[in-house]
Amino acid sequence: MSQHNTGHEHASAEGHGSLKSYVIGFIFSIVLTIIPLVIVMNGLLNKTQTFITIMIMAVLQLIVQLFFFMHIREGEKPRWNVMTLIVGIIIVFTVVAGSIWIMSFNSTMQ
């Protein structure tokens, strides 16, 4: 830790994240885990409110990981990684929401 490689350190600070950004990301991720945990374990909100809150927390957590840890904004333009990720998320959303919708529709019709 006492070694200081300032030249290198400076170059790497841009683009690859810094200790500060990793620590902030880590704190965010811990807080975003504790909030839904406390809400669910103590039954602070009703079912719908809990559902919405914990899903929002999970999505925020995803965003924290993407920006603070996975450095989604890095890389050359055009950002193919972001584009493939968006396509993937759209397909997943369609599959998950579509399955839930069609299967619940099916069970009420029986």
Place this chain on the structure above:
Amino acid sequence: MAHATTEHSHAHEAHESHESLKVLGFWIFIVTDILIFGTLFACYAVLHTHTNGGPGAKELFEMPGVIAETFILLTSSFTSGLAMLALHKGKVKQLIAWLAVTAVLGAAFIGLELHEFVVLVEEGHKISSNAFLSAFYTLVGTHGLHVMIGLVWMIALMIQLSRRGITEVTTRKVTNLSLYWHFLDVIWIFVFTVVYLMGVM
């Protein structure tokens, strides 16, 4: 002299962009993995109430173990980030040390998960018991399998780093491993939320 330098930097650039193309390729792999998990999540969402008269999520899940697993995995995501910082500072020993910490945390996660599965199976809640448990073991087990593959990869990479040091190739490999590890953390957050938190609420 000047000519030689430019030529070298050209070759360097070409190699660099080739390596970054491989990182993009890894992003595309991650997206295909997201599709696999998305399908398993859809399956679980549809089947989680189909317990065939057996106990449901609320009765089965033990939250203390799951909470421990979650914080262990979050911390390992952070330590793999610290490994990336060490990589870009060119400190190979620090890099291997942080990878080792990450691997230990990953192993602890797997240990807790296996323990959870063993306890459930011993109580008679097997993968074949009902549709809910089939979907549960498949979804959570697939994530666990990914973590185990990540561990093997991490150990292999630690050996390679100790032999070859930090090169362009090992830099790309560590970058991909770190992406993979953060991605597993993201998937776990959704497992934690959808399977466990929604299960016990």
